[in-house]
Amino acid sequence: MTKTVTGCMIIIGNEILSGRTQDLNLAHLAKELNELGVRMVEARVIPDIEETIIATVNECRAKFDYVFTTGGIGPTHDDITADCIALAFDVPLEMPPEVVAIVSRREAPPEVMESRLRMARIPVGATLIDNPSGGPPGFQMENVFVMAGVPLVMQEMVSTLDGDRIKGTAPVRSRSIGAYLGESQVAVRLREIQEEHPDVDLGSYPFYRKDGYGTNLVMRGTDEDELEVMCEKVRQMIIDFGVEPLSE
Amino acid sequence: MTKTVTGCMIIIGNEILSGRTQDLNLAHLAKELNELGVRMVEARVIPDIEETIIATVNECRAKFDYVFTTGGIGPTHDDITADCIALAFDVPLEMPPEVVAIVSRREAPPEVMESRLRMARIPVGATLIDNPSGGPPGFQMENVFVMAGVPLVMQEMVSTLDGDRIKGTAPVRSRSIGAYLGESQVAVRLREIQEEHPDVDLGSYPFYRKDGYGTNLVMRGTDEDELEVMCEKVRQMIIDFGVEPLSE
Numbered sequence: 001m002t003k004t005v006t007g008c009m010i011i012i013g014n015e016i017l018s019g020r021t022q023d024l025n026l027a028h029l030a031k032e033l034n035e036l037g038v039r040m041v042e043a044r045v046i047p048d049i050e051e052t053i054i055a056t057v058n059e060c061r062a063k064f065d066y067v068f069t070t071g072g073i074g075p076t077h078d079d080i081t082a083d084c085i086a087l088a089f090d091v092p093l094e095m096p097p098e099v100v101a102i103v104s105r106r107e108a109p110p111e112v113m114e115s116r117l118r119m120a121r122i123p124v125g126a127t128l129i130d131n132p133s134g135g136p137p138g139f140q141m142e143n144v145f146v147m148a149g150v151p152l153v154m155q156e157m158v159s160t161l162d163g164d165r166i167k168g169t170a171p172v173r174s175r176s177i178g179a180y181l182g183e184s185q186v187a188v189r190l191r192e193i194q195e196e197h198p199d200v201d202l203g204s205y206p207f208y209r210k211d212g213y214g215t216n217l218v219m220r221g222t223d224e225d226e227l228e229v230m231c232e233k234v235r236q237m238i239i240d241f242g243v244e245p246l247s248e
Numbered sequence: 249m250t251k252t253v254t255g256c257m258i259i260i261g262n263e264i265l266s267g268r269t270q271d272l273n274l275a276h277l278a279k280e281l282n283e284l285g286v287r288m289v290e291a292r293v294i295p296d297i298e299e300t301i302i303a304t305v306n307e308c309r310a311k312f313d314y315v316f317t318t319g320g321i322g323p324t325h326d327d328i329t330a331d332c333i334a335l336a337f338d339v340p341l342e343m344p345p346e347v348v349a350i351v352s353r354r355e356a357p358p359e360v361m362e363s364r365l366r367m368a369r370i371p372v373g374a375t376l377i378d379n380p381s382g383g384p385p386g387f388q389m390e391n392v393f394v395m396a397g398v399p400l401v402m403q404e405m406v407s408t409l410d411g412d413r414i415k416g417t418a419p420v421r422s423r424s425i426g427a428y429l430g431e432s433q434v435a436v437r438l439r440e441i442q443e444e445h446p447d448v449d450l451g452s453y454p455f456y457r458k459d460g461y462g463t464n465l466v467m468r469g470t471d472e473d474e475l476e477v478m479c480e481k482v483r484q485m486i487i488d489f490g491v492e493p494l495s496e
Binding site: 150 | 359435454
């Protein structure tokens, strides 16, 4: 089995922790990382507190191959991510002329422009992450990718990440089959199938619908042939129980 | 300012990290904890891996006042949360008769019942968390609350938590005002207002609608009077900019 390339996401924002805003970025990034051959193995949601951001970034960048942050790169007092990344890496911030040009494209009174220019502050040594939505860019500092929290902007930034920048392994593929069977009914046979294929991750997830309850069985791995073999065993198990396999 | 009582959520599940399933439990729990006077200050999403679960639980239960886990308490091979909590606390698992009674209420063939009885395994020393949905309960081990991952079941369990069990402070209250003003426009004045009220958390969140873009300003704190004063300053700021304050 090839080594897994690991990714960790750090979601920065009091609005997520208070329950006010539903995070949508984790699921999006996870799927995109799959395609790049990076497996998201942890995510953390942390508040807009300097010491917490610095400590979390430093812990995670040592522990995982890639780290992705979202949130806290706007123009207001609670946007402190760039400052914290600079402190985490012990480098100063600079204002690269190309970023200043983007940020000051639209005219504004001096006070407003000053706030807006906060978004042009980039840690020395970072490379930029393009923002096709037209706003200021994100940036990459070593293995840490710093992106916006607004989902539309975040997704535009993620769309620019590629294999030149992120060195993953084979993409993780998945198969999913459902059945109107309880988890307890399939548990013993599922465990056997999992043990026969330790490199494929087999998960079972109950569902509840108007017409009854059942279980979705999800297989995830990098080897398409092995996935197919496993999938066939799961399908056969369902048929042996006398019910019909459902495609999700 | 009274001491903040802190909560940490540990979301256990490969299906969240793969992007397959959108977590909905964090936002729900955060709001319920607010009412109990507990502030969620961190959340982690981790995979179904024994060492990771044990290490994360042990780190977080030492670091935060309360820890809440979701996921991994079903009947299949990937449901290992109870085992991991027992290992984290270095206690064995037992099957309390009242939980066995709940789990074996419906008849089933021996093999199926054996899988189902996995859900009756509770660490010695834990107290139960009722499950009004009728399924097996969650449990509390010291300051760690272990609950289901299926949102409906998780919400039923959370509904049973109260001030007898969770000792919080005053609930966190919030006020929110929006305006068709860019974040950069309000940034300087917002920073001043935040500095005048350090105990209230003032966040600014851009929005994009068909009829234009703007900013939502959210204030969160425990002192209702101070919230009102701050809210009035924010409202006046918006009026001074010549636009109308919007209730969200």
